[in-house]
Amino acid sequence: MGCREDLLEIYALLNGYFGDLHWWPAESPFEVMVGAVLTQNTAWRNVEKAISALKENNLLAPAELLRIDETILAGIIRPAGYYRIKANRLKSLVRFFVSEYSGNIDRMSNEDLPGLREKLLTVRGVGPETADSILLYACRKPVFVSDTYTKRILLRHRMIREDADEAIIRALFMSNLPNDVSLFNQFHALLVHTGKEFCRKIPKCDVCPLRLLMRAEGSK
């Protein structure tokens, strides 16, 4: 049983169980970019508060975020945590978005995937997961987004080593599955959803979340 079959099986099981999750939860590609920064090591619930606050202040647009004072911005996104750092990171990302692509998501999306990924990674505050989330959910590029939940679930299935990093995990998915936007979109959504539901903490739970699902489904 190779990992290609395992990945496909996991996908089929989760997809059948949860159905289409409609990710990323945002009203626009720009909101995806902002959310990707705000959700860094932070519960999504808190990010929602920050995004709502940005909307209430009519700040959820490149020109507005470019103009607003960083300290004021920090106060507005405060519920998302790490607010001073994130205000700075949002500023960096927006400056990049505006100077390179005039704040136009289509212009950014026209760039080829490898080059765009490299450029995003040069932005202060944009690491692999943030870059890949933007590439997949804002630019519709076929990239798999690897996060802590992804690693946890693969570890539970003993499909990776404890020391496997983000690049290894991303390569595992991208080299074993068709590089399809819809597939990667839904797969990542399913893994995060599953992680939230079933494996908040690895050490205290040795039960594989998918095995719980299998039991619930009566399959396998």
Add this chain to the structure above:
DNA sequence: CACCAGGCAAGTA
């Protein structure tokens, strides 16, 4: 009360 959440960068050796 302790612990954790859809990371990342800067500092240290």
Add this chain to the structure above:
DNA sequence: TACTTGCATGGT
């Protein structure tokens, strides 16, 4: 290069 630490709110 490989570890360690700071960043911070809000929910369980």
